[in-house]
């Protein structure tokens with residue numbers, strides 16, 4: 001959550017993080033109430049739900065969503081007509097996201113960390129990059145409170 005105000009001609013701002021490793025401890029209850037209270041007190045407050053695997057702040061605040069942006073990462077796209085199956089890309093990849101077979105190179109996109117290294121080491125310039133959608137980011141308003149939330153796609 002981000003809170004700011006102008007007190008006595010002096011800009012004051014705070015970032016307040018509510019976090020816990022355990023579910024059911026009341027993180028969302030505390031965060032949403034703090035954010036609403038700050039906004040109701042006249043502060044410029046932004047509630048940011050960073051729990052991208054299971055965001056639920058919207059269930060408490062019921063914001064009006066004004067914008068939804070797709071979030072993507074770059075993954076390799078192998079041009080089979082250029083590829084010589086040399087295996088350099090698969091040997092380079094520390095995340096085992098590529099498997100070079102005699103006839104093709106297989107990509108396991110969920111293992112790719114988008115480092116771009118396989119493209120750099122390919123001697124045939126056979127590796128391009130394409131965008132892989134992994135989730136979305138939503139922004140909106142809940143009264144005077146600004147709302148931001150990220151959410152991963154289930155299959156990502």
Ligand code: SF4
Nearest residue numbers: 093112113115116118
């Ligand atoms: S971009 Fe990096 S992590 Fe992804 S497949 Fe290529 S080398 Fe592996």
Ligand code: SF4
Nearest residue numbers: 083084086087089122
């Ligand atoms: S490094 Fe390039 S040429 Fe070699 S297997 Fe990978 S994509 Fe094919």
